Structures are given as C-alpha cells and as structure tokens.
Amino acid sequence: MVDVSSLKKTPFHRRHLAAGAKMVPFAGYHMPVQYPAGIIAEHLAVRKSVGVFDLSHMGEFEVRGPGALAWLQRMTTNDVSVLEDYKIQYSILCYDHGGIVDDLLVYKLPDRYFLVVNGANIKKDFDWLYAHLTKDVTLTDISDETGLLAIQGPHAQQVMAQLTDYDLDGMGYYWCAKAEICGRRMLFSRTGYTGEDGFEIYCAPHDADELWERTLQAGASSSMALVGLGARDSLRLEMKYALYGNDIDQTTNPIEAGLGWVVKPDKGEFIGRDPIVRMKTEKPGRRLVCFEMQQQAIPRKGYKLMKDGVEAGVVTSGIHSPSLEQGIGLAYVRQGHDRVGTELSLDVRGRQLACEIVKPPFYKHGTHR
Amino acid sequence: MILDELKYTKEHEWVLIEDDIATVGITDFAQGELGDIVFVEFPAVGDSVTANEPFGTIEAVKAVAELFAPLSGTVEETNSAAADDAGIINADPYGKGWMIRIKMSDPAELDSLLTPD
Incomplete structure (x- = not known):
C-alpha cells in the first residue's frame, strides 16, 4: 500500500475529493483516475462535448x-x-x-x-x-510551481472563449500564447492528448482555485465533464498516441514505435542519431501496430499476439474502446506479421481470440486541427 | 452499502442463501473498484464449481478480475441480462446485477462465509 500522505497533491486536489473522484497514486501524485460518472461517460463527453482534466502531475x-x-x-x-x-x-x-x-x-x-x-x-x-x-x-x-488544466473536446473553444479575450479563431493547433485568463497572465496552448480540439493552461498554484471555478462555470452550458486519468488513457489510445512506460521506453526505438516523423537526422548531430538512422535504413524487426478485436475480449498489457500458434507480438496498451465499443490495443509485432489487414489471434488466458491489424487512428472523427 | 441479510466473501462477493440455492454477485465496493464493467464470462448451466476456485471473469474498462465460487456445487442458472449488458452490475450489484445461482453440494461450507459485522 502506498502511504497517501507521502504523495504530492496538485493545486486542484481538494476539488477532486469534493467531486467524489476515485484517487490513485500516479507519478508520485494523488490523482483522480475517474469521477463518479465513470470512464466511459467521461470519455464520451470529451468526444461529443467537452471535458476538463487536471494534468498538474506533468x-x-x-x-x-x-x-x-x-x-x-x-x-x-x-x-x-x-x-x-x-x-x-x-x-x-x-x-x-x-x-x-x-x-x-x-x-x-x-x-x-x-x-x-x-x-x-x-x-x-x-x-x-x-x-x-x-x-x-x-x-x-x-x-x-506549475499547475496544468486541460479543456478538451469539440466545444473546448466555447469554454475557453469565456475565460479569455484572446483571439482563439486565429490560434492554430500546436500554437501557444501568453494571455489574460481569468484576469491573470497565463501561458496556454492549443494542444492535447485526446484527438479533439482543446487547450492546455499552465497556472501558478495560487491561481488554480480561480481557474477551476471559472472553467467549471464556463463549461456548465456544454455539460462539461470532469475527466480522470482513466479516460485520458482510453482517449489517447483511440488516437494511437504513445504512452511512455507502455508503448515506448528505454528499450524501444522511435522508428519501431512509428515516431520516425519526429526524428530529423538532416538537422545534424543529436544523441541517438546513428542507431536510429541505422534502424530506419535496415527496417526494424518489429513495429508498434494498432489491432482491433473481432471477438469479445479486452487486450491488456503483456498479452501475446499469435500467428498460427507462434508468438508474433506483445501488447503494450489495451482497452475497451468507448467510441468503437470493442477491444483495441497497441502491440509490437514481428516483421512479416505487421501489415494492416493481417489477422492474428490474441491469447487471453489460454484462449485464442481473433483480431486484425488496422490503420491508425482507431477513432477517425477527432476534431483536432 | 452492505446488506445485512447477505453473506460475503473476502473476494468482495455477496451470497444470498435460499434453501439449497446460493445466488452470487459482487458487492457495491467491488463494482466501484472495478469501474465500468464491459462484459462478464460465466460458466454453463450444469457445470460444477468448487469453493474458492475461479468460475468466471469480469472485464472492466481498466481491469480484469476473476470471480471465485463462494461455495461448491453445480450452476443452476446464470444471469443472461448481466451477460448481455454488464453495466447493470455497476448500476445494481445486489439486484439486477446478480451473477450465478449455485445448487450447493456442501452446506458446511456456509460456515466459512463472512457476516456483515
């Protein structure tokens, strides 16, 4: 058991307790994994309307x-x-x-x-x-000294517009600004980890109360949901956004993880350049792929993917997709079995259940721009 | 929420005894810990189950849990409504969300169940 008193608290911590969140230790913080509405409802609220996340552990x-x-x-x-x-x-x-x-x-x-x-x-x-x-x-x-609140979903701009006079129409995805938010200067960006349009606001801890209250007031007309780490995980997974510790870590290379698009060898020397360039040329022996279950099952981290009775890959992330209403997962799959359309089976406690490699993302209607 | 007329297991299951039939479900605490339940896997009617051995699984969004038989016997009935829509286990764990009914083979095993206090 983790001693809760040894965990750090974010500036929004008491709000989570007041909202009845289920709290867990995460990254050394006492964090909300879900609120009473539950992961599926929180997830769908972000896809259809808007949700707010405390990400101050970042x-x-x-x-x-x-x-x-x-x-x-x-x-x-x-x-x-x-x-x-x-x-x-x-x-x-x-x-x-x-x-x-x-x-x-x-x-x-x-x-x-x-x-x-x-x-x-x-x-x-x-x-x-x-x-x-x-x-x-x-x-x-x-x-x-930094709190982080994320507002994510197709209605995120409607909420954000009530917190700031900054020109949001003119703000593109992956841009940031310093602006008056709730009357205080804050850094915020049009970014997120959900696949939806959204904003991330960095605040000083002493501004957190004001930011929380004003955001919840602004979101009330959009039925804004409080969203915990559980739905954060299912939202990112539907987009095939990698999670460190699951899909990528010190044993994985950006190329096999499908992150070659953020590796720029032409810019000059950087740490890791030579082995990464080598893998790009030689083609990796395994690749991180998306797969969907064709039978009722939920893939979990560590489950094996099989082809004709032989291990073809290992699951790194898996979940029941609230949007697709089926089991989905990411797995490192050996070369030769890693193409889109390949039919594999997932070993679920000794049973072999059919799945297929699919093209990312799983969820194709995200509103991020 | 704990109901007095039920008996409980250490695995956070509840048991309702009516003659030689034990109806089994999970507690409100257990459904809350699991979070949104997506589907359940039950044994077939007529299968035998053994006390403290797994008889099925619960798959929730974030976790999978095994169900343990509180008593030995044969499966008399499984809750097809819960198999079709596992969300009712979250919504009504002591009522519509019951799981299986076991025809007990060894009533002495009842002594190992827990009472609410």
Missing part, C-alpha cells in the same frame, strides 16, 4: 541562455530550429543507443524554451538533461 522545465537552441538540437530528435515564437513541437529525448528517455512537447517562447515532460519521468529527464548541460544554457525545473 513536468515543466525552462531552458534559457544563448546556447539553448544548439543544446536542444543535440538533446531532442526533432528540428527545434524550425520553430517560430509561440510554436510547439512534439519531440523525443533519446539515449545514445536510440532507446527513449521520454517524449515531450517543446514550446518556443521569445525568451526561452518551455518543455513539458511526463510526470513519472520528471527526475529522470531532469538528471539526463542536466548531465548534458552546456555552460551557455540554464535548465530549471518548475514542475512544483
């Missing part, structure tokens, strides 16, 4: 100094030099052997870069980055 680092761009080019796989001010980029930190330290967002602000990393990896990432720091760069972990 890590935030600031990178400053004249060497910031060159240093980030060396630390991350994507090309940071293409970023205009206020543009955001999805990227990866790799080890020398090409395994993944973490995936992250890189925000380009006029005077600094702002990195958002997975909550469970804050210390590991900071240590890794710090160990490679150059003299002309400063790195600051501001995770403990």
Whole structure:
C-alpha cells in the first residue's frame, strides 16, 4: 500500500475529493483516475462535448541562455530550429543507443524554451538533461510551481472563449500564447492528448482555485465533464498516441514505435542519431501496430499476439474502446506479421481470440486541427 | 452499502442463501473498484464449481478480475441480462446485477462465509 500522505497533491486536489473522484497514486501524485460518472461517460463527453482534466502531475522545465537552441538540437530528435515564437513541437529525448528517455512537447517562447515532460519521468529527464548541460544554457525545473488544466473536446473553444479575450479563431493547433485568463497572465496552448480540439493552461498554484471555478462555470452550458486519468488513457489510445512506460521506453526505438516523423537526422548531430538512422535504413524487426478485436475480449498489457500458434507480438496498451465499443490495443509485432489487414489471434488466458491489424487512428472523427 | 441479510466473501462477493440455492454477485465496493464493467464470462448451466476456485471473469474498462465460487456445487442458472449488458452490475450489484445461482453440494461450507459485522 502506498502511504497517501507521502504523495504530492496538485493545486486542484481538494476539488477532486469534493467531486467524489476515485484517487490513485500516479507519478508520485494523488490523482483522480475517474469521477463518479465513470470512464466511459467521461470519455464520451470529451468526444461529443467537452471535458476538463487536471494534468498538474506533468513536468515543466525552462531552458534559457544563448546556447539553448544548439543544446536542444543535440538533446531532442526533432528540428527545434524550425520553430517560430509561440510554436510547439512534439519531440523525443533519446539515449545514445536510440532507446527513449521520454517524449515531450517543446514550446518556443521569445525568451526561452518551455518543455513539458511526463510526470513519472520528471527526475529522470531532469538528471539526463542536466548531465548534458552546456555552460551557455540554464535548465530549471518548475514542475512544483506549475499547475496544468486541460479543456478538451469539440466545444473546448466555447469554454475557453469565456475565460479569455484572446483571439482563439486565429490560434492554430500546436500554437501557444501568453494571455489574460481569468484576469491573470497565463501561458496556454492549443494542444492535447485526446484527438479533439482543446487547450492546455499552465497556472501558478495560487491561481488554480480561480481557474477551476471559472472553467467549471464556463463549461456548465456544454455539460462539461470532469475527466480522470482513466479516460485520458482510453482517449489517447483511440488516437494511437504513445504512452511512455507502455508503448515506448528505454528499450524501444522511435522508428519501431512509428515516431520516425519526429526524428530529423538532416538537422545534424543529436544523441541517438546513428542507431536510429541505422534502424530506419535496415527496417526494424518489429513495429508498434494498432489491432482491433473481432471477438469479445479486452487486450491488456503483456498479452501475446499469435500467428498460427507462434508468438508474433506483445501488447503494450489495451482497452475497451468507448467510441468503437470493442477491444483495441497497441502491440509490437514481428516483421512479416505487421501489415494492416493481417489477422492474428490474441491469447487471453489460454484462449485464442481473433483480431486484425488496422490503420491508425482507431477513432477517425477527432476534431483536432 | 452492505446488506445485512447477505453473506460475503473476502473476494468482495455477496451470497444470498435460499434453501439449497446460493445466488452470487459482487458487492457495491467491488463494482466501484472495478469501474465500468464491459462484459462478464460465466460458466454453463450444469457445470460444477468448487469453493474458492475461479468460475468466471469480469472485464472492466481498466481491469480484469476473476470471480471465485463462494461455495461448491453445480450452476443452476446464470444471469443472461448481466451477460448481455454488464453495466447493470455497476448500476445494481445486489439486484439486477446478480451473477450465478449455485445448487450447493456442501452446506458446511456456509460456515466459512463472512457476516456483515
């Protein structure tokens, strides 16, 4: 048993308790996994209308100094030099052997870069980055001073428009801004992990109460749902967004994970470049694929995919898809069995149940732009 | 919610005894812990079950759980409504969400069940 008193609390913690959330330890925080409505209802609310998420467990680092761009080019796989001010980029930190330290967002602000990393990896990432720091760069972990609230769903803009006068129509996906939100200056972005349109708002802990109350008031007319980590997982999985610790980790390479699109070898040297380029040329021996169950079953992490009685792959994430109403999963599948349309079977406690490799994403009606 | 007239197991199942028939379900606590239940797998009518051995599974969105037989006997009936729409187990775990009825073969096993206090 985890001692709850040893867990960190986000600035919205008491709101979750008041709302009757089921709380779990996650990434060292006491976090809501679901509210009384339940995962399926929360998930569908985000697909059809709008939901609000406390993501304050995520890590935030600031990178400053004249060497910031060159240093980030060396630390991350994507090309940071293409970023205009206020543009955001999805990227990866790799080890020398090409395994993944973490995936992250890189925000380009006029005077600094702002990195958002997975909550469970804050210390590991900071240590890794710090160990490679150059003299002309400063790195600051501001995770403990940063709350994060996400508003996600097709009605997200209607909610956001009640919190700020900022021109949201003119704001594209993966752009950010500093603006007055609830009367305070805050950084926010048009980003998310659900496949829907949405915003992520970074706040100081002392602004969290005001932000929570105003957001809930603004969302009332859209029947906004409170959404926990359970539905966050099912929403991201329907989009095939990778989850660190499940689908990607230090033993997986960006190419086999299907993340080659954020690896830019032409930009020059970066950590992990050679093994990644080699795998790109030689083709990986396994690939992360999407599969759908054709029989009633829910894939779970660690289950095996079989072809003609022989193991063909291992499930890294699986769930009952609330949108598709069937079992879906991600799995690393051996070369030769990894094509879309391949019929495999899932070993569920000794029973072989039919499934098929499908094209991502599972959910094809997302409103993100 | 705990109902006094029922007996319970350590696996958070409830048992209602009527003559030699035991009706089995999961507690409100158990359905809450599992979250949204997607489907259940029950044995066939006429199958024998053994006390403390698995007799079926519950698949919830986030987790899978085994069902353990509280008593030995043969399966008299399974709840086809719950098999068709497992959500009723979340909604009404002590009523419409019952799971199976077992014809008991060893009434002495009743002593190992727990009472609400």
